[in-house]
Structures are given as C-alpha cells and as structure tokens.
Amino acid sequence: MPQVAPAPKNPRRLSMLGALRVVDPDKWAAKVKRALRESDGHVGPASEALEISRRQLFRWLAEEKDGLLAGVKLAPTGRHRADEE
Numbered sequence: 364m365p366q367v368a369p370a371p372k373n374p375r376r377l378s379m380l381g382a383l384r385v386v387d388p389d390k391w392a393a394k395v396k397r398a399l400r401e402s403d404g405h406v407g408p409a410s411e412a413l414e415i416s417r418r419q420l421f422r423w424l425a426e427e428k429d430g431l432l433a434g435v436k437l438a439p440t441g442r443h444r445a446d447e448e
Contacts, residue, residue, distance in 0.1 A: 380413055384423075392431035395423065404438035 377385070384391040395413065402408035410420040424432055 378415055378419075380415055381419075388431055392427070395420070395432060396435055399435055399437070404436045406437065 380391065380394065383394070395409075398409040398412045399406070402412065406417055406420050406424075410417045413420065424435065424437075427433070
C-alpha cells in the first residue's frame with residue numbers, strides 16, 4: 364500500500380476568486396481590473412466588491428505588477444473617495 368503524505372497543519376484556504384486565479388488567470392485578471400475600474404482605482408471598495416481583504420488585493424497587485432495586472436490604474440495613496448466629491 365502506498366504511503367500517503369500527512370495533511371498540512373495549516374491548510375491554505377482559497378477564496379472563490381483565489382481559486383479562479385489558479386484555474387483561469389485571464390478571467391481572474393478581468394474581474395480584478397473591472398472592480399478597480401468601477402471603484403475609480405480605490406482598493407478598498409474594489410476589495411469589498413471582490414469579497415476579499417484589502418491586503419489580499421494589494422498582494423495580488425504587487426505580485427502581478429508586470430504580469431496580468433500590468434497597467435492597472437490606482438487612485439493616489441492617502442486620498443479618500445469622499446475627498447474627491
């Protein structure tokens with residue numbers, strides 16, 4: 364009988380969007396870009412629309428800055444959406 368590797372102590376849990384990133388990267392990138400475009404480049408509202416944390420979206424943006432998310436327009440840092448209106 365073959366030996367089975369033990370399960371990891373802290374398994375990685377993927378959100379539905381995180382799983383989409385693995386299965387269909389182009390569709391994942393399109394969803395992220397659309398959310399950022401609809402939120403005028405504000406990461407907070409975009410992450411809420413994507414149902415992920417702001418930190419996760421920032422990680423993805425950093426990882427993919429030269430890849431699938433290259434050229435994504437972000438709002439200037441330190442500015443709140445309410446300040447623009």
